[in-house]
Amino acid sequence: MHTTQLEQYQGKVAYKRATSEPPWVRWTLIGIALVFLALFLLIPLAAVFAEALRKGWGVYLAAITEADALSAMKLTLIASLVSVPLNLVFGVAAAWAITKFDFRGKSFLITLIDLPFAVSPVIAGLIFVLIFGLQGWFGEWLIDHDYKVVFAVPGIILATIFITFPFVARELIPLMQAQGKEEEEAALVLGASGWKMLWHVTLPNVKWGLIYGVILTNARAMGEFGAVSVVSGHIRGMTNTMPLHVEILYNEYNYAAAFAVASLLTLLALVTLVLKTYVEWRASHDAAIQEKEVTV
Amino acid sequence: MGITIQQISKGFGQFSALRDIDLEVPSGELVALLGPSGCGKTTLLRIIAGLESPDKGQVLFDGVDTTHADVRERQVGFVFQHYALFRHMTVFENVAFGLRVRPKETRPSNAEIKKRVHDLLKLVQLDWLADRYPPQLSGGQRQRIALARALAVEPKVLLLDEPFGALDAKVRKDLRRWLRRLHDELHVTSVFVTHDQEEALEVADTIVVMNHGQIEQVGSPQAVYDDPATPFVYEFLGNVNAFETPQGKGFVRPYEIAVSREPALNTIAGALTYVHSVGSLVRLEIKRTDNEQYVDVELGRDVFNQLNFKQGETVYIKPTQLRVF
């Protein structure tokens, strides 16, 4: 791990060294990178807020406090509150099985867990329509029993779970792999039960990875559009999540309102990035402390 | 508590790690499992602990079959090679862990835990580190904390996997002496694994020399060093010269060779190629004239000074003791 001091040092004297570029090359490269990032990240980011506030704060506030907007927020929150804990429990269970035991087909299992990443969101929505929709496998049964999955909240939740399925497991597996089994074995020799071991030894050790996974899951769950769009049916005030509400407003040429709601989602994304950066910083900070040995 | 190992075998896939091991560890002894890496010593230790289950055979604690007992019921203390300290807990919490995870009925009160942990930290002379985290400790300190943690549950058997393996030479020496003293004080049956013969010779009451999943010899440090049972033990413990004799391969320690300028009955001629003279012993490197093989010889400084050999001169050597297998 490099120390910041060393990096600063390298930065200052870099041009004198054989392993760096002359200043004009450096600044050209930095310039190109800045233009690229500005074009694709900064300008779109700024545009959201500019468009949202184009007609003033009054319109902005009205757009985000309107009844349909509020119910969309509520549904987005529900979808996230259900899918995050479920995928969290799954992630811990999968990481435990995969990293602490040897069994055949392990790498195949890891690939299967990754599958939802490879599936287009639209298809993620489609599969649930195929199963629970009117013409689906359980379609008739659901109608007979007066349950609605597709074009209703359960479908939105299912699609969200599918889309965010791998995040926590993906974060935990490499972490727990790297940490090995010794601490768990030590806990076992000292008499800890399985749950106590999990709670007092394993989970605290992967704390930051776990939080990181939850942050990513939550961001994706709240922002998912394609999959949810297929299963929701776009019923205003009933099955609209925030991203769907943005789409409806936009398609009605109500741009200011669409961007107002979009700005909330953008703030959520920015908060996510801040949390993510903080967690990364904490994790590497903890790791740095662990590498530093104090010899007395 | 005494440990009895009966007919233990263990394989990993095609690889057979242990084959029909029989071993008796008397109560209160400090035993070293010594051997090169891959000889099965760590596997045997883990089987005693219950961290690994044998393919066949039994482990008896004081005559009671514990082969299939859960690790948690065995009351063993295990010190891991890399200590396996819980890095997110303070030193105090690490040592207290084994007490805190007990079921409510048998768990000591907080005050008792506190006293027990501090007593143990005093025992390992690290009371002042109670609030530190493992990453902030030196290797030697971590080692001692790992030991205190293992002792906190009042184990009937203490098992240590390469306890000094990850430490530098100086700390290693200190800790060796310290572990010896600690064992004399506590008298808990202890087994440790090492690949370092010097370590085993210095610390253990009994040494178990292992190779290729089998026990080569069991005995006191003096017995295994002076009276090796097999060529392997001879070569593994200390420097040794091998001589071809009509009866088979003969082994001689470097200090069991007489050197003179005059040929005599059964002496072997050789050229003195190198003299290494630092410390109380002088090491000579002699190249045999007949088969060009090198022989290491150790002489006391006074003997060497008397004879005053020069590099390059021809000398005649004769083993004073030769063990043939």
Add this chain to the structure above:
Amino acid sequence: MTTRKKHLLPGFGLSLGYTLVYLSLIVLIPLAAVFLRTTELSFSEFWAIVTTPRVLATYRLTFGASLLAAVINLVFGLLTAWVLVRYQFFGKKILDALVDLPFALPTAVAGISLTAIYAPNGWLGQWLEPHGIKVAFTPLGVVVALTFIGLPFVVRTVQPVLEDFSTELEEAAASLGANRWQTFFKVILPAIWPALLTGFSLSFARAVGEYGSVIFIAGNMPMISEITPLMIITKLEQYDYAGATAIAVVMLVISFALLLLINLLQWWSSHRHGGK
């Protein structure tokens, strides 16, 4: 029967069992449904659906634009990673954190924002329009959206490899007389190549399935700016489940092939870097 292997740590059956059940319920069975539904079609029916001119046009756009976007990200992602790892400049930390914005920003928001920027009266559109460059509501707009979506992948796969890259190797190259270009192409690039390729395929795979950010900016004109995922939705809205499913199967097969390729790449790179 062989003896059951005893596991030391507890919870193997429970955790693996739970993993498999949950995986099957949420992912495997629903995905299998897509393939099973297509068996209701005969092969010639299936083939007819997935090869109509309009559908073929969507493949061309989806894969062409995704490829182009991935290439853009390959070049500029590498450059960005290089700049972020090697150079110091004001605001670097913030930019570094912002690279993940496309992961965090809901795709619909990205879609409407990019559309607003590149529309003929938008911030950038108004400058491009007089030069005859139309971005919004054209295939070019699709490329822009897909570049945005795939931006973090190359940066994030290359960055750690560059960070770990030992300066000693560069110094060795320099001491042997290599200039900066030679060092970059002969020493550095080969070392980061697997990561670069992985990032490229990840961003390509992501772009192929993307929907939310594209539909706003694309204009969605049949034969011109319609992407394959939109085709699936169009079929669904016409209650043509069989048609939607057939196209979905084509996409799934391609996506799985890409996933396999990415896994192979990662396996390859880890074995190369592991030195074994």
